[in-house]
Amino acid sequence: xxxxxxxxxxxxxxxxxxxxxxxxxxxxxxxxxxxxxxxxxxxxxxxxxxxxxxxxxxxxxxxxxxxxxxxxxxxxxxxxxxxxxxxxxxxxxxxxxxxxxxxxxxxxxxxxxxxxxxxxxxxxxxxxxxxxxxxxxxxxxxxxxxxxxxxxxxxxxxxxxxxxxxxxxxxxxxxxxxxxxxxxxxxxxxxxxxxxxxxxxxxxxxxxxxxxxxxxxxxxxxxxxxxxxxxxxxxxxxxxxxxxxxxx
Amino acid sequence: xxxxxxxxxxxxxxxxxxxxxxxxxxxxxxxxxxxxxxxxxxxxxxxxxxxxxxxxxxxxxxxxxxxxxxxxxxxxxxxxxxxxxxxxxxxxxxxxxxxxxxxxxxxxxxxxxxxxxxxxxxxxxxxxxxxxxxxxxxxxxxxxxxxxxxxxxxxxxxxxxxxxxxxxxxxxxxxxxxxxxxxxxxxxxxxxxxxxxxxxxxxxxxxxxxxxxxxxxxxxxxxxxxxxxxxxxxxxxxxxxxxxxxxxxxxxxxxxxxxxxxxxxxxxxxxx
Amino acid sequence: xxxxxxxxxxxxxxxxxxxxxxxxxxxxxxxxxxxxxxxxxxxxxxxxxxxxxxxxxxxxxxxxxxxxxxxxxxxxxxxxxxxxxxxxxxxxxxxxxxxxxxxxxxxxxxxxxxxxxxxxxxxxxxxxxxxxxxxxxxxxxxxxxxxxxxxxxxxxxxxxxxxxxxxxxxxxxxxxxxxxxxxxxxxxxxxxxxxxxxxxxxxxxxxxxxxxxxxxxxxxxxxxxxxxxxxxx
Numbered sequence: 001x002x003x004x005x006x007x008x009x010x011x012x013x014x015x016x017x018x019x020x021x022x023x024x025x026x027x028x029x030x031x032x033x034x035x036x037x038x039x040x041x042x043x044x045x046x047x048x049x050x051x052x053x054x055x056x057x058x059x060x061x062x063x064x065x066x067x068x069x070x071x072x073x074x075x076x077x078x079x080x081x082x083x084x085x086x087x088x089x090x091x092x093x094x095x096x097x098x099x100x101x102x103x104x105x106x107x108x109x110x111x112x113x114x115x116x117x118x119x120x121x122x123x124x125x126x127x128x129x130x131x132x133x134x135x136x137x138x139x140x141x142x143x144x145x146x147x148x149x150x151x152x153x154x155x156x157x158x159x160x161x162x163x164x165x166x167x168x169x170x171x172x173x174x175x176x177x178x179x180x181x182x183x184x185x186x187x188x189x190x191x192x193x194x195x196x197x198x199x200x201x202x203x204x205x206x207x208x209x210x211x212x213x214x215x216x217x218x219x220x221x222x223x224x225x226x227x228x229x230x231x232x233x234x235x236x237x238x239x240x241x242x243x244x245x246x247x248x
Numbered sequence: 249x250x251x252x253x254x255x256x257x258x259x260x261x262x263x264x265x266x267x268x269x270x271x272x273x274x275x276x277x278x279x280x281x282x283x284x285x286x287x288x289x290x291x292x293x294x295x296x297x298x299x300x301x302x303x304x305x306x307x308x309x310x311x312x313x314x315x316x317x318x319x320x321x322x323x324x325x326x327x328x329x330x331x332x333x334x335x336x337x338x339x340x341x342x343x344x345x346x347x348x349x350x351x352x353x354x355x356x357x358x359x360x361x362x363x364x365x366x367x368x369x370x371x372x373x374x375x376x377x378x379x380x381x382x383x384x385x386x387x388x389x390x391x392x393x394x395x396x397x398x399x400x401x402x403x404x405x406x407x408x409x410x411x412x413x414x415x416x417x418x419x420x421x422x423x424x425x426x427x428x429x430x431x432x433x434x435x436x437x438x439x440x441x442x443x444x445x446x447x448x449x450x451x452x453x454x455x456x457x458x459x460x461x462x463x464x465x466x467x468x469x470x471x472x473x474x475x476x477x478x479x480x481x482x483x484x485x486x487x488x489x490x491x492x493x494x495x496x497x498x499x500x501x502x503x504x505x506x507x508x509x510x511x512x513x514x515x516x517x518x519x520x
Numbered sequence: 521x522x523x524x525x526x527x528x529x530x531x532x533x534x535x536x537x538x539x540x541x542x543x544x545x546x547x548x549x550x551x552x553x554x555x556x557x558x559x560x561x562x563x564x565x566x567x568x569x570x571x572x573x574x575x576x577x578x579x580x581x582x583x584x585x586x587x588x589x590x591x592x593x594x595x596x597x598x599x600x601x602x603x604x605x606x607x608x609x610x611x612x613x614x615x616x617x618x619x620x621x622x623x624x625x626x627x628x629x630x631x632x633x634x635x636x637x638x639x640x641x642x643x644x645x646x647x648x649x650x651x652x653x654x655x656x657x658x659x660x661x662x663x664x665x666x667x668x669x670x671x672x673x674x675x676x677x678x679x680x681x682x683x684x685x686x687x688x689x690x691x692x693x694x695x696x697x698x699x700x701x702x703x704x705x706x707x708x709x710x711x712x713x714x715x716x717x718x719x720x721x722x723x724x725x726x727x728x729x730x731x732x733x734x735x736x737x738x739x740x741x742x743x744x745x746x747x748x749x750x751x752x753x
Contacts, residue, residue: 068654069653070650070653070654089656090656093654094654096650096651096654100647100648100650100651102648102665102669103669103750103751103752103753104669104752112665113655139750139751139752140751141750141751141752142750142751159655277616282715285712286712286715286716290700291700306616306697306699306700306702307699307700308616308697308698308699309698318604320606321604321605321606321607322604322605322606322610323604323605323606323615323616425715426715427714427715427716427717428714428715430717431714431715431717431719449716450716450717451716451717451718451719452717452718452719453717480605480606482605482610482613
């Protein structure tokens with residue numbers, strides 16, 4: 001795995017021919033008159049997992065929703081893998097903090113989201129991956145929290161995304177489910193899927209992240225590779241956050 | 249096909265109202281009073297009408313006041329009510345072709361067995377009403393501008409009492425039909441004025457008895473009127489007239505006379 | 521009186537009285553037809569209101585909710601004035617027919633179906649809309665999903681509408697006229713028997729009507745129980 005400091009990449013290799021995985025310029029978001037995201041500009045060339053971290057209310061989920069086109073930014077541009085949002089949307093999938101599942105069986109939930117040309121064996125193999133093959137006939141909303149989130153991830157993977165957006169998918173899940181989900185995200189990374197992962201969990205970030213975007217009050221205060229972030233954070237907000245202090 | 253069968257099973261039938269409307273083509277609509285309906289007269293007489301004339305008669309039973317208003321809105325072919333002055337006005341204003349006396353019975357004052365106003369056995373209606381007012385005994389009035397209500401108001405007028413002044417106190421206006429008013433009267437031990445037919449057939453009498461009867465001012469005349477085609481083009485003149493002719497004929501008059509409840513004749517034909 | 525009424529009700533049912541059967545059948549036919557039409561009207565209204573955004577939406581919802589409390593007598597009167605021979609629709613000759621009763625009940629229960637389905641659909645829409653945006657599910661594909669996934673809640677709303685329709689007397693007695701063999705239904709028959717002072721007969725009819733309502737409610741409960749068991753609500 002080729003690792004590099006995205007900051008250095010920005011400064012030292014301006015003529016790089018590879019498209020950046022994330023390229024956000026001057027992103028502003030205001031909802032009902034309140035500015036929630038301010039002047040967010042970030043470029044990340046890392047493959048694998050970009051973690052978005054920060055305290056509650058920092059704007060992490062809003063940022064993710066902007067990347068997925070669920071919220072329209074007031075101004076600014078977003079390109080993922082060199083594509084504009086309209087081009088990139090069809091290759092995106094998102095997993096929400098709380099899994100929204102249709103009032104149907106596990107299998108029917110997957111069939112609903114499956115793109116044209118999906119075969120039954122595609123569905124079954126995804127079900128195997130999330131360890132739900134035995135429960136395909138069960139009503140989806142009767143599954144445990146961990147199982148529901150695994151099903152939501154299975155649904156996302158079934159669409160064969162090139163970009164996977166995850167909004168704290170493992171918050172308050174059982175450890176077994178967390179392990180399965182993290183394993184699948186790692187697998188996806190190996191298959192070339194770019195993940196943008198919002199998380200609170202410092203341990204999880206250490207396990208998964210290639211680079212980290214740290215948000216504080218709607219602004220980016222730090223964007224470095226994961227190792228640098230955990231060993232020598234630059235911003236005082238990130239330092240405080242990692243030290244377990246309450247950051248206002 | 250399957251959907252249709254399911255719907256039929258559920259009792260849903262869009263065609264139902266249409267077929268029912270077709271049936272009306274052979275029928276007429278009579279705007280009439282609750283007293284004639286509650287007494288059971290129509291249930292007895294209408295099958296005979298149908299057998300004799302082939303006309304199906306549909307009766308809407310409301311108070312005379314409302315029946316006249318409904319007929320003025322052309323919602324009926326024949327008017328059969330009991331408030332002669334209002335009926336004559338209806339004809340004069342051009343809504344009715346002509347009015348014929350059909351039958352009569354009489355009004356009675358009914359009241360609780362305890363008879364708080366002490367009027368039992370009287371045949372003087374003015375005296376009795378006076379006594380009810382003096383005793384401030386409860387009196388349940390229709391208060392709905394029906395034929396019975398109009399007659400009752402005329403009788404109060406003949407005394408010097410304005411019962412309206414005691415409305416809500418001892419004079420209770422129910423604003424309902426005859427049956428509902430009788431139920432209310434029995435429920436609160438109030439005197440009430442009713443036509444004899446409704447009273448005879450009424451099943452919830454409690455300890456109530458007839459207290460006042462036999463005054464000629466308690467006479468209750470029913471009339472029948474064909475609604476005027478000039479005002480209401482929808483009127484089924486032929487069938488309506490045929491029904492009226494039948495009522496006024498010997499056959500009709502005999503049918504009215506032969507209707508009895510517990511051996512009592514309820515209506516007395518007087519077309520001739 | 522109450523005991524008499526139960527005996528009377530039992531006798532009425534076991535006697536297989538064709539008159540009673542006809543009245544009961546007409547009640548069910550009128551209310552079912554009204555329900556059918558009300559669902560065709562109310563369900564799309566509630567659904568569109570729930571899943572679309574437009575200026576004045578809040579006002580529409582408020583108006584709809586206040587129409588839930590429409591007094592049947594007022595509805596009856598309005599329909600009467602429309603259908604009266606001297607009214608705007610008088611030429612149709614519909615007053616004092618089962619059709620008039622269906623119309624009055626449609627006016628009465630369409631708001632109920634619409635308001636209840638709005639609530640159901642609105643809840644579901646809040647839950648599903650972000651997922652559907654994420655999966656790029658368009659409205660044409662979303663609406664059948666909403667309808668299907670809300671089916672158990674919708675059935676409950678629909679049966680609530682039926683209950684209101686079949687137990688209502690104020691409107692049908694004005695526009696139907698309670699004509700024997702033509703527009704007499706259970707509720708107007710009860711009103712008539714009451715006015716004749718035949719209270720135990722009236723109560724017996726009431727018990728029969730109530731039994732019908734009980735059957736419908738038992739149906740609702742079992743549907744809901746099944747749905748809850750599978751978390752389909």
